Amino acid sequence: MPETSQPRHSLLVRVTHWLTTIAFLALLVTGLEIVVSHPRFYWGETGSVNTQPLFKIPIPSSRNLVPTGYGYVLPDQNGWSRYLHFQSAWLLILTGLLYVGVGLFRGHFRRELFPARSDLSARRLMSSIAGHLRFKRPSVEEAWSYNVLQRLAYLLIIFVGFPLIIWTGLAMSPSFVSAVPAAVNLLGGQQSARTLHFFLTGALVLFLAVHVFMVILAGFRSRVRAMISGQVIGRTGARQEPLQQLQAPELEALKLEDQ
């Protein structure tokens, strides 16, 4: 197979990207539903309506127990929400292990995500930030690789954001922490873990919002197609540089594929 038919995103990246998307959205919806049964957050080991919260979310609750100021109680949906939350957590963790494991083995992170040393200079970073802040459309070459801010954001999400949200989630499990008490003790208590889990959700949702916005800015159809089929086509994704290096037969093959 000619090298040029290599897809923009490997099968591993595409499959794990969408599995993570499904798991994340399910976790988000069910997580918010679980919060509705007690929209109060605390710091330390314990907390209940008998103690002072760190903060409250001004929404109605699905339980009588919580004084919300609303005159009504929402229907209790915690049962299926919890079942689906934990099943989706498994999907997220197994997908993450597959992605990181195979990715490390194949040099995915080194090749595609670690920024080049030259890109990490203050000047290059500032110019990338300035470009992003002006909502500049990404250049055509960026359809084939990630810019430096993108790389840093993805690395942060993969190696800090997701591990932290998984850790804070596990720290709420009475059974898990009986085997690994440090998981909750290091966070300052079970309610602290719950509060941090909530803040981390906010951080991941912020990432999702920026991510989707950037995809739209770069060309929603072409970028989403690249993440589904692996192929980059269309105005925003023309692969110009590499084409010049191709041999004639390979060019023919590529043309055929395009039709």
Added chain:
Amino acid sequence: MSELSRRQLITTGLAATAGASGLLVAAKLARRYGLVPPDSGGVYGPGETLTYAVQRLLTRHSMAREFSRSQISAKPLQNEVAPLGGDFQRFQKAGFADWRLNVDGMVARPGSFSLAELKSFPRRSHITMIQCEEGWSYIAEWTGVPLSHVLEVVGAAQQATHVVYRSIQPDWWESIDMADALHPQTLLAHEMNGGELPVGFGGPLRMRVTRQLGYKSLKYMTSLTVTNNIKQFGKGLGSAEPEGGYAWYAGI
């Protein structure tokens, strides 16, 4: 089809076959070693089974965290309970002197124990956290007779896999596996924070399962059944909770 893609197809096929048979073997082993929860059917079965199996392998003998006396919650929360019926009120008027715990099932000596008898058994205390699935929690000192001691007194069979326990509240029942039933922190609690267990917190007798959410710590307990066939109780899902849509295993 090129040579390479045919090879890929064969490799993929072999990998898929290996994966599928691996899963089947894993499922069979899990069943043999009691790593499948009773509510493993349905769309959420895979997640529940993974959680339960992994935690049973990881936490069979682990102890829930115990806290210092200074960490006991000043204002523990009394959860809402369904209104207690006339039967309960009669027991309450008599100071629970006639309250009994019946024990039957796979035991050599089925029996019925009064509160006084239970209180005369060896007691154990621990300061542990009780966590509600809703998100709130408190820490209290619980005192009671270890369930393992009662199981020894009645001579529970070696082949037993679960203990089913019921509340005086109609249709309210729970079950735990033997890892939790024989766990040293699992108590039939009759005292809280050094005094009688208040009715609002499940008095005169409640289960305390320290490594699972609060709903496994059933209030107003009246009977226990030792079994090796958990499927024969209720709708076969292990407890009243899955019948209401909640997970049987609440270790999360």
